[in-house]
Amino acid sequence: MIRSDAARRASARLALVFALCPAGCGARSGAHPTGAPGRVLTAAPAEMSEAGCVSGAPERCFDATDNNCNGIIDEGCGVETGAVQFAIAWEQPRVDVDLLVTDPAGELAEVGRPLASGLTKQRDCPGRNNECRGQNLENVYLDAAEPPQGTYKVRIVLENLAGQNPPILVHFGARVGPRSVGLNLRLDQPQSGYETSFTL
Ligand SMILES: [Ca+2]
Ligand SMILES: [Ca+2]
Numbered sequence: 001m002i003r004s005d006a007a008r009r010a011s012a013r014l015a016l017v018f019a020l021c022p023a024g025c026g027a028r029s030g031a032h033p034t035g036a037p038g039r040v041l042t043a044a045p046a047e048m049s050e051a052g053c054v055s056g057a058p059e060r061c062f063d064a065t066d067n068n069c070n071g072i073i074d075e076g077c078g079v080e081t082g083a084v085q086f087a088i089a090w091e092q093p094r095v096d097v098d099l100l101v102t103d104p105a106g107e108l109a110e111v112g113r114p115l116a117s118g119l120t121k122q123r124d125c126p127g128r129n130n131e132c133r134g135q136n137l138e139n140v141y142l143d144a145a146e147p148p149q150g151t152y153k154v155r156i157v158l159e160n161l162a163g164q165n166p167p168i169l170v171h172f173g174a175r176v177g178p179r180s181v182g183l184n185l186r187l188d189q190p191q192s193g194y195e196t197s198f199t200l
Contacts, residue, residue, distance in 0.1 A: 053066050060074075062089055064088055080141045093130075095164050099154070100157065117142065151198070170187060
Protein backbone atom coordinates (compact mmCIF):
# COMPACT_ATOMS: atom_id res chain seq x y z
CA MET A 1 0.00 0.00 0.00
CA ILE A 2 1.37 3.40 -0.95
CA ARG A 3 1.04 5.89 1.87
CA SER A 4 1.35 9.65 1.63
CA ASP A 5 4.08 11.55 3.45
CA ALA A 6 1.34 13.20 5.52
CA ALA A 7 -0.02 9.82 6.60
CA ARG A 8 3.47 8.60 7.51
CA ARG A 9 4.09 11.73 9.58
CA ALA A 10 0.75 11.30 11.36
CA SER A 11 1.56 7.65 12.17
CA ALA A 12 4.95 8.63 13.54
CA ARG A 13 3.38 11.20 15.84
CA LEU A 14 0.75 8.73 17.04
CA ALA A 15 3.34 6.01 17.69
CA LEU A 16 5.28 8.48 19.81
CA VAL A 17 2.23 9.17 21.94
CA PHE A 18 1.77 5.46 22.65
CA ALA A 19 5.37 5.24 23.85
CA LEU A 20 4.76 7.79 26.57
CA CYS A 21 3.45 6.91 30.03
CA PRO A 22 2.54 10.03 32.00
CA ALA A 23 2.36 10.14 35.79
CA GLY A 24 -0.55 8.14 37.12
CA CYS A 25 -0.01 5.00 35.06
CA GLY A 26 -1.46 2.32 37.25
CA ALA A 27 -3.88 -0.14 35.68
CA ARG A 28 -2.38 -3.36 34.35
CA SER A 29 -3.17 -4.66 30.91
CA GLY A 30 -6.08 -7.09 30.91
CA ALA A 31 -7.08 -6.10 34.43
CA HIS A 32 -10.67 -5.45 35.51
CA PRO A 33 -10.55 -2.10 37.30
CA THR A 34 -13.47 -1.90 39.71
CA GLY A 35 -15.78 1.08 39.53
CA ALA A 36 -16.83 2.05 43.04
CA PRO A 37 -20.08 4.03 43.48
CA GLY A 38 -19.79 7.37 41.78
CA ARG A 39 -16.09 6.94 41.30
CA VAL A 40 -14.21 7.36 38.06
CA LEU A 41 -10.96 5.46 37.68
CA THR A 42 -8.16 6.42 35.34
CA ALA A 43 -5.39 4.73 33.40
CA ALA A 44 -2.93 5.86 30.77
CA PRO A 45 -3.01 4.57 27.17
CA ALA A 46 0.53 3.22 27.54
CA GLU A 47 -0.76 0.78 30.15
CA MET A 48 -3.21 -0.80 27.74
CA SER A 49 -2.73 -3.60 25.25
CA GLU A 50 -5.04 -5.70 23.12
CA ALA A 51 -4.90 -8.92 25.13
CA GLY A 52 -7.56 -10.57 22.94
CA CYS A 53 -5.59 -10.06 19.75
CA VAL A 54 -4.30 -13.10 17.82
CA SER A 55 -2.64 -12.59 14.45
CA GLY A 56 -4.70 -14.20 11.68
CA ALA A 57 -7.69 -14.90 13.92
CA PRO A 58 -11.22 -14.18 12.67
CA GLU A 59 -12.44 -10.66 13.47
CA ARG A 60 -15.44 -10.95 15.77
CA CYS A 61 -18.15 -8.32 15.45
CA PHE A 62 -19.41 -5.97 18.17
CA ASP A 63 -16.81 -6.80 20.83
CA ALA A 64 -14.81 -3.53 20.53
CA THR A 65 -11.73 -5.69 20.08
CA ASP A 66 -9.14 -5.94 17.32
CA ASN A 67 -9.24 -9.75 17.33
CA ASN A 68 -6.90 -10.25 14.37
CA CYS A 69 -4.20 -7.72 15.30
CA ASN A 70 -4.51 -5.67 12.11
CA GLY A 71 -5.00 -2.47 14.09
CA ILE A 72 -8.68 -2.09 13.18
CA ILE A 73 -11.54 -2.72 15.60
CA ASP A 74 -14.51 -4.77 14.33
CA GLU A 75 -13.80 -4.32 10.61
CA GLY A 76 -16.25 -6.00 8.26
CA CYS A 77 -19.07 -5.48 10.78
CA GLY A 78 -20.49 -2.17 9.61
CA VAL A 79 -18.53 -0.38 12.34
CA GLU A 80 -16.96 2.85 11.09
CA THR A 81 -13.30 3.47 11.79
CA GLY A 82 -10.54 5.96 11.11
CA ALA A 83 -7.20 7.17 12.38
CA VAL A 84 -8.97 7.79 15.69
CA GLN A 85 -11.54 5.33 17.05
CA PHE A 86 -12.90 4.51 20.49
CA ALA A 87 -15.40 1.73 21.17
CA ILE A 88 -17.00 -0.05 24.11
CA ALA A 89 -18.96 -3.31 24.18
CA TRP A 90 -20.90 -5.13 26.88
CA GLU A 91 -23.23 -8.13 26.94
CA GLN A 92 -26.31 -7.28 29.02
CA PRO A 93 -28.81 -6.04 26.41
CA ARG A 94 -30.79 -3.56 28.57
CA VAL A 95 -27.92 -2.12 30.57
CA ASP A 96 -27.01 1.44 29.59
CA VAL A 97 -23.30 2.29 29.43
CA ASP A 98 -22.16 5.53 27.81
CA LEU A 99 -19.00 6.29 25.86
CA LEU A 100 -18.32 10.01 26.10
CA VAL A 101 -15.50 11.37 23.94
CA THR A 102 -14.47 15.00 23.57
CA ASP A 103 -12.22 16.25 20.80
CA PRO A 104 -9.23 18.60 21.26
CA ALA A 105 -11.64 21.57 21.11
CA GLY A 106 -13.56 20.14 24.08
CA GLU A 107 -16.64 19.26 22.02
CA LEU A 108 -18.57 16.11 22.97
CA ALA A 109 -19.36 13.64 20.19
CA GLU A 110 -23.06 12.76 20.05
CA VAL A 111 -25.01 10.51 17.69
CA GLY A 112 -26.40 12.47 14.74
CA ARG A 113 -24.18 15.49 15.27
CA PRO A 114 -20.69 15.13 13.73
CA LEU A 115 -18.33 17.67 15.23
CA ALA A 116 -16.43 20.31 13.24
CA SER A 117 -13.28 18.27 13.92
CA GLY A 118 -14.90 15.30 12.16
CA LEU A 119 -15.28 13.25 15.35
CA THR A 120 -18.51 11.27 15.00
CA LYS A 121 -20.47 8.98 17.32
CA GLN A 122 -21.99 6.11 15.36
CA ARG A 123 -24.06 4.23 17.93
CA ASP A 124 -25.66 4.92 21.31
CA CYS A 125 -26.72 1.68 22.99
CA PRO A 126 -28.99 0.07 23.95
CA GLY A 127 -30.91 2.86 22.18
CA ARG A 128 -34.30 4.36 22.99
CA ASN A 129 -36.05 1.85 20.72
CA ASN A 130 -33.59 -1.02 21.13
CA GLU A 131 -31.76 0.06 17.97
CA CYS A 132 -28.70 -1.98 18.97
CA ARG A 133 -30.78 -5.18 19.09
CA GLY A 134 -28.85 -6.65 21.98
CA GLN A 135 -25.46 -6.03 20.37
CA ASN A 136 -24.28 -3.24 22.59
CA LEU A 137 -21.39 -1.45 20.96
CA GLU A 138 -20.84 2.30 21.11
CA ASN A 139 -18.40 3.66 18.58
CA VAL A 140 -16.76 7.07 18.14
CA TYR A 141 -14.44 7.65 15.21
CA LEU A 142 -12.66 10.26 13.13
CA ASP A 143 -11.86 9.34 9.55
CA ALA A 144 -9.28 11.84 8.32
CA ALA A 145 -5.69 11.54 7.10
CA GLU A 146 -4.71 14.39 9.42
CA PRO A 147 -6.94 14.23 12.52
CA PRO A 148 -6.82 17.35 14.70
CA GLN A 149 -3.92 17.29 17.14
CA GLY A 150 -4.49 17.65 20.84
CA THR A 151 -6.10 15.64 23.60
CA TYR A 152 -9.08 13.34 23.09
CA LYS A 153 -10.72 12.66 26.45
CA VAL A 154 -12.61 9.41 26.94
CA ARG A 155 -15.10 8.77 29.74
CA ILE A 156 -17.06 5.54 30.19
CA VAL A 157 -20.00 5.63 32.59
CA LEU A 158 -22.45 2.97 33.78
CA GLU A 159 -25.71 4.93 33.51
CA ASN A 160 -28.39 2.36 34.31
CA LEU A 161 -28.35 -1.27 35.41
CA ALA A 162 -31.95 -1.75 34.14
CA GLY A 163 -32.56 -4.37 36.80
CA GLN A 164 -29.49 -6.41 35.94
CA ASN A 165 -27.06 -7.57 38.58
CA PRO A 166 -23.56 -6.11 38.59
CA PRO A 167 -20.77 -6.35 37.76
CA ILE A 168 -21.08 -5.15 34.19
CA LEU A 169 -18.01 -6.16 32.20
CA VAL A 170 -17.15 -3.66 29.50
CA HIS A 171 -14.42 -3.93 26.91
CA PHE A 172 -12.87 -0.66 25.81
CA GLY A 173 -10.95 -0.56 22.54
CA ALA A 174 -9.03 2.42 21.17
CA ARG A 175 -7.41 2.94 17.82
CA VAL A 176 -5.12 5.93 17.60
CA GLY A 177 -2.98 5.63 14.51
CA PRO A 178 -1.52 2.35 13.31
CA ARG A 179 -2.53 0.06 16.15
CA SER A 180 -5.27 -0.63 18.66
CA VAL A 181 -5.23 -1.14 22.40
CA GLY A 182 -7.86 -2.42 24.76
CA LEU A 183 -8.82 -2.71 28.39
CA ASN A 184 -11.37 -4.77 30.32
CA LEU A 185 -13.46 -2.78 32.77
CA ARG A 186 -15.69 -3.95 35.61
CA LEU A 187 -18.42 -1.52 36.62
CA ASP A 188 -20.47 -2.20 39.75
CA GLN A 189 -22.66 0.82 40.49
CA PRO A 190 -24.56 3.41 38.46
CA GLN A 191 -22.46 6.50 37.76
CA SER A 192 -19.24 4.61 38.33
CA GLY A 193 -16.90 4.67 35.41
CA TYR A 194 -13.54 5.09 33.87
CA GLU A 195 -11.65 7.80 32.07
CA THR A 196 -8.46 8.20 30.10
CA SER A 197 -7.09 10.46 27.40
CA PHE A 198 -5.06 10.17 24.21
CA THR A 199 -2.92 13.01 22.93
CA LEU A 200 -1.88 13.42 19.31
CA1 LIG B 1 -9.12 -6.18 13.36
CA1 LIG C 1 -13.68 -7.47 16.92
